[in-house]
Amino acid sequence: MAPLELPPRTRQIAECIERDATSRRLFHQGRHTQALERRRELAHRFYKMWENGELPDPHYGGALSHYVPLLWVNSLWPGACLTQDEWSAMFDDAGYSIDGEPADPPEDIGDESWILYRGTATRNGRPTWGFPDRRDIAAAEYGWCWTSSLSGAVTWAREHARSQAGAAGWAVFEAAMPCDAVLATLEVDCTTLDICDTRRLSARPRLVLKGQA
Known part of the structure; x- marks a missing residue:
């Protein structure tokens, strides 16, 4: 449409x-x-x-x-x-939309549903970017760009670390994302990107992988 x-x-x-x-x-x-x-x-x-x-x-x-x-x-x-x-x-x-088209919103299908990953660059062991109005957390694991692909998150994190001045390494976080937190889904650079309002998380995202830039 x-x-x-x-x-x-x-x-x-x-x-x-x-x-x-x-x-x-x-x-x-x-x-x-x-x-x-x-x-x-x-x-x-x-x-x-x-x-x-x-x-x-x-x-x-x-x-x-x-x-x-x-x-x-x-x-x-x-x-x-x-x-x-x-x-x-x-x-x-x-x-909710998928690639810009209105779609039925995601539904919870059990405890294992909507496990998403987020890759980011790090500086001195800490993520380099976060919402300016979220300084109490000041961590990029609360950013809004996530993906269901662990390999896609790793690729993004490594590329971000290489391209960002001052980045010392990279990190990937995992979160069990509530369905009402998933605002839209897009295909970006051959990776499915989920835009998520992480303020709706009930638990802090978990660090699962990290490396040097």
Whole structure:
């Protein structure tokens, strides 16, 4: 199903999110601060449109289900663009989706369901990234990008450690994710990515693997 046709102003922002070559160019030039500022501006503008009711009904045509996960993936550092509450509110309004298409939400099927993994770079034995508004935890195991593939999480962690300045190593965490915490599922670089609101976890993620950069 094609996403609902957006109003012109909203469509312009959405197209910027999908085709924003400027941010990618800045990022690859090492100008990470400028790239992040541009993505933060786009995310904030889109959020304000949603907050002000300028987006179409998310349950008609799947427009919000399409663009919110896309905005997340393309935000470079989503936690630096919007707060957890802002992201969570938009995802909850859009409803669960798979590759941008509205889908039935996950259901618990027993204690072994929804075991997910998260890979991250580390510095001095600690994860290098987390939500700025979660400094009480200050740990990347509470980030929102997870996968059901352990090998995919290891690959991501190692690549992140190699590409991030100052990274000393990498780590992979495991969590039993409640189904209501899984906001959307996407295929990214041949790996299934689950976007999860980790504030809904009942137990802290467990370190399962680590290594040197």
